[in-house]
Structure formats: C-alpha cells, structure tokens
Amino acid sequence: MSFESHLVVDEQIRDALNAPLGDEQPPSWSVLVERARAPRRSRRRVWAFSVGTVAAACAVVALLLLLLPGRHNDLLENAAAAIPAKGPVLHLVYRPSPVTQQLLDPATGHVHAVTVMTRDELWYDPARHLYKEIRRFPGTEPGASDVLWRSSKEAYSAVFGRQALSGHAPGQALAIQVPPEAALFSRYRQALASHEASYGGSGTLDGHPVLYLWIYHCVLAPFPGHPGSSLGCTEGTVDETIAIDKKTLDPVAVYPGTDTARGPGFRIESVSLIPRSEADLGMPARTPFPPAMTPGPGGCPCATVDVRTSKTLAPDSASAWLARPAAGLRGRLDGLPLEAVRGDSLNPAGLPVRHGVELIYGSSCKAMPRYGGDYVLVQESRTPEFFYGTQATPASTHAIPLESTYSHFAECNAEKIGFYASQDRSERIWTTAFRKNGLYVSVSSRSRQRTIAATRQILSAR
C-alpha cells in the first residue's frame, strides 16, 4: 500500500468510525475553568483519604513483595539460569526469516516485491567491546552474506568497509552499541535483577505457552550531516520483547516493540555463552554484496555510523568534491528546485578521505531536508556508504531496491542540534539506491511516487 493510498484509506476509516457519531462540540471551556476555580474542599478531603489509603496499601504490597517473590520473577530468574554459560561470549543464532524487498524497474516505473530468507548469527564479547553479526541469505547464492563488525573505535561491514562512528574522535573509544537482545542475554541475570528488563505478560507461540520479557533500550540515532550529534535517548521505551517458553524457559523469539501479535517475530534457534576460543569475532574480509539485496535498515552496529565532516558547497563545486560529475545535480529534480549542496567526508579517522555529496531539492532548512517538507534528497559517493544508504547494487539498473524507512530530522528552529532537539521528529521516507556515472547514488523523499519519479529522471539523463 503506497503512502498516498494510506492517506485515502485513513480518511475512509476515520469517516467510517466517526460519521455515525455525528458532529459534536465540546462542553464550554469557560465552564470548566470556573469549575477549576471553585472551592473543592470536599474533593480534597476525599483525596486526602485516598492518599492515606493508597499509601497504606502500597506499604502492604511492598511488604508482600519482599516476603513473597512473585511467580513471574521466579520464572525470569530461572530463565536467566537456562542459558548455558561456558564462557564470556554470547552466541546467538536465529532461524531463517523472510524479508520482503521491493524492486523498481526504472524503465517502466513498475515496482514488484520479492521475498528472500535471511538467517542471522551473532557473537558479542562485552568485556572486549567486540560484536560481530553475519547475515546470510540461504537458498539464494552460495556464501551470500554480509558481516557487520563493531569495536568501541570502529565499525566495519564486509560490504561497506570501514565506517565512521557517530561522535568518534581519533583515539576516543565509544560505548559499543549492540542489539538489545544481545545486550540482555550477555548479562541476563544482572539485567533482570536491575529491572533493565521486566515481565511483559504471557501468550502462546506455536501452541506453546510463553511469557514475554520487555527490554528497555536507549536509542541513539545519528543525526545526518551533524557529526558528533545524535537524536537523543528515548528512555523507557520498550524496544523489544523476548518470548520465553514457559516450560523449557528458553528464549524462543524476539519481537520489535511490544506488539507480539504482529507475526512470528524473529525466531531464536540457539543462545549460549561460549568460551572466547570458540567465538568467531575476527574482522571480516571485504566481499561484494549479492545483487538486489539490502543489508536492512537500522542494523545495530551501523546505527552509529555518521559523516565525519559536512559543509555547504556551491553547486558547481559538487562534481569537483566527488572528483567526477555528480549524477543527480541539476537545476530542478521532479519539479523541485535545487536548494542546497553539502560536501561530506565519510571516512573513519585515520583512513583515506572518502567524499560524498548531498543534494537537497525543494523544502530545506539549514541546507538539510526540512522535516515534514516536500523535498528530495540525493546522496552520492564513489564507494557504497551505509550512512547514505547507497548499496553495492550491480551496474545494471533493472532492479533497483526501493526501501521504506524512517529518518530523523531536527526542527528548523531548534536551538540545539542533537540531544533532545528532535526526539519526536522522525518521518517515513522512501529511498532508492542505484549506480550512475560510476557513483553510488541514493534518492529519498517522503513520497513514494516522488522518489520513483526522481530516480527515473536521474537515470534517464545522459
């Protein structure tokens, strides 16, 4: 369902729900204000009584909790003991899961969907700050995979190579970010004891009773174009839910958020803590990525990838910055005027410079796309860059990945870029990735149709 059809359907659903109820007006605001000003002695008395009652009840409940550990707490404690612990390195293997990808034929504008199976395996050594994740595509090409590797100083992808870390200065080590389930399982017992995870209800999975464990997570998203900044931490958000088999106490599935009714989740095949000698935590070799597959948005180690520096360029400097003609540079794109050009350096500290260009058409703010605006963002680089969403797709343009994801932007008038400036400012965008003039190009906008049209316009130009 396209974004545009969402709007139409939304209106129809809204109408179906509201129309039978007719037009109504709220009660008078001024009457409510008068009520607020009126003496409420009796209410206060009741309130005082209630406070006393509640306080007493809380004391009793607290005492009971101390004396009688909850059944769920027992279960979770036992679950913590259920993970085999033979060493300090977490080893987590998922069962194959289907991932659907949309592919655009730029010649016709037609989009069709393909489904590929993915199978993830990860290792995490918290004491050494090392993380590695292998994503395989079983049933497609032998050995087809991407490998993500993270230390506290750098991120590396078998497809994208070394990537700059958000906020990373030379010689500075960062707290390593790993998927919430990896962080949880690597220190399961302590996390449960310190309430970093809590009981989230119960249900059934494949006919087996399960209990749910909520993991709270601090999400630090990078802020495009502003090195060293991030979008802040949404404390208290339930980031993932783990389903635990009530009988075996094994973790059996991971769900994003709390919506366990939303499909099968990511099924866990095995989870264990293994010795370092048995762990595969070596840095991967560079490999070409299989065509028409994406590493998936939001992979945890890559969520910290950022540009190192960013500056505004004159439009005629864009090609010089890239050292070849910028593929998406023109006066207008899909009817929107060119508003800004940014030149980014994308290399991690200490590595040869990798330049990239961001072209902003239409609604912009401080030489960046304006949140909620009608814009097209074109990002180009000579190497595939995770930060740009450019991909190692083949030179052939018959099948261009079309992704829908969420991007974060600061409000134009935000006084501070970064922490807390724009926590709630994320919006859905559509992105394509392709190659043109030897460059890796991504095109993003809030409209699926506009993204497709802009992509076709860039590709059709000589």
Place this chain on the structure above:
Amino acid sequence: MSASLAELELLYRDRFIGFKRALASITGDYATAEEALQEAFLRAMTALPEFRGECPLGAWVWRIAHRTALGELRRRRRHRLGDPDGDEGPELVVHGHDPRLVDALRALPPRRRLIVFLRYFADCSYAEIAAICEISEGTVAASLAQARSALAAALDLDVEHDLRTEELR
C-alpha cells in the same frame, strides 16, 4: 518545557470529542467517558505547572483521562462484579457503525485496537501514541499498517495490500 493554559485550551477545543470517543472504548459509554475527560482536564489545569514536556501535551492529558476512567471503571466493577481488574481490551461503542468494521475491530489485538482509536478518533500523532502506549513510533506505524489493512479489507476499500514491514532491525 511547560505548557500554557492557552495550549491546554487549544487541546481541549481540538481534541475533546476525539478523546471522548477513544475513551468511550474503555469506559463502555460516552457519558462516563465525557465525565472522566472533563475531570482529566480539570486535573490537568491544576497540574499544568508540573508538566515538563517529557511527552506531548495530548499524551499527558490522555494518560490522566485514562487513569481517571480506569478508576471509575474499577469502582463500578467492584460494586457490580467484584472483579476490578478484568483484562478487557478497548471496545468500540457501537452507534450505527458498519457491522463489518465492528467485527474487524474486534478481531484486532487489544493494544492495536487502542492505537486505532487513538489515531482515528483522537487524531493522535505517532509520537503521541508512542508516548501513550510506551512503544516506539516504528511500532505504532507497523501496528497501524496492519490494522489499516484489516479494516480496509473489512470495508472493501480498494487498496493494494502490502503488509511489508519497514522498520525492523
């Protein structure tokens, strides 16, 4: 960041009816919902200086209204059934609604149903729903996408079905 009385008044004028309809799915009738909502706005007025902007103002008021409504509900159930903590999900208060829509809503999991009511009755933004339900905006979007497909199918809306989930991992 705090909010002014003017902002609260604006919220009242814009959202009172929508909030009432969404809240009725919890209280089971519009009269109780309206009463609870008025009480919530009264409390919000008093507590406005304590509002620090950690969440959208609409989400804050909704939480107060929700607590007020649940309190009233528990009081009633205690008298009527002796089961103050029944775990029922929000239900549409049917008022001449399309029976297919009603069935489709009943088939949704309770949390997703609440998200639907908050979105389509109260016009809550994804950020507000995320703050109310304590989930991520991505989960809100995904929940709404699935609910939208189910409701659209029930209403025979002519859409291309695509249950692709976009914000995973």
